[in-house]
Amino acid sequence: MHIPEPYFTEIDPTILSDQTIILDIDGTLGYDGATVIDHATRTMVARLAQRNKVYLLSNKPLPDRNKAFAELLAVPYLHSPYKKPHAKIVESLAEQERGNIVVIGDKYITDGLFAKRIHARFIKVRRIRAKNEGLKAKAAYAIDNIVYSVLHFLHVL
Numbered sequence: 001m002h003i004p005e006p007y008f009t010e011i012d013p014t015i016l017s018d019q020t021i022i023l024d025i026d027g028t029l030g031y032d033g034a035t036v037i038d039h040a041t042r043t044m045v046a047r048l049a050q051r052n053k054v055y056l057l058s059n060k061p062l063p064d065r066n067k068a069f070a071e072l073l074a075v076p077y078l079h080s081p082y083k084k085p086h087a088k089i090v091e092s093l094a095e096q097e098r099g100n101i102v103v104i105g106d107k108y109i110t111d112g113l114f115a116k117r118i119h120a121r122f123i124k125v126r127r128i129r130a131k132n133e134g135l136k137a138k139a140a141y142a143i144d145n146i147v148y149s150v151l152h153f154l155h156v157l
Ligand SMILES: [Mg+2]
Pocket: 024, 025, 026, 027, 028, 105, 106, 107
């Protein structure tokens, strides 16, 4: 049975406080490869940042875009030599920020597995899709769902 997840803007921000939130970008804050973030998304990030430490983290090699988003949203970008789902990403957090981590993202094999490996909570959000989404992005998401089903069946996730 498939229960549709909420979009990022539909999360209840009051459920999170005193957490370190590691927030995905592509598919979560905007469509894959987006260079703009809408108002509702900016508001949600601001609300989460009121009571939590929020970091952006993307596997996409778009450093200028990622930096611009961090500035726009007024939250830091988490710089790490590792990519999700590598557990060593947490080494880039200050010691006191490693206790209560929540990973928010749209993909199981990056965000979900990363959360699992660092024993963090995972909030899976519904992916924001571009109107004319490319075949590559579609395929990546289809594969993600299959991998999730298999991992879930094997009790890995
Ligand atoms: Mg994503």
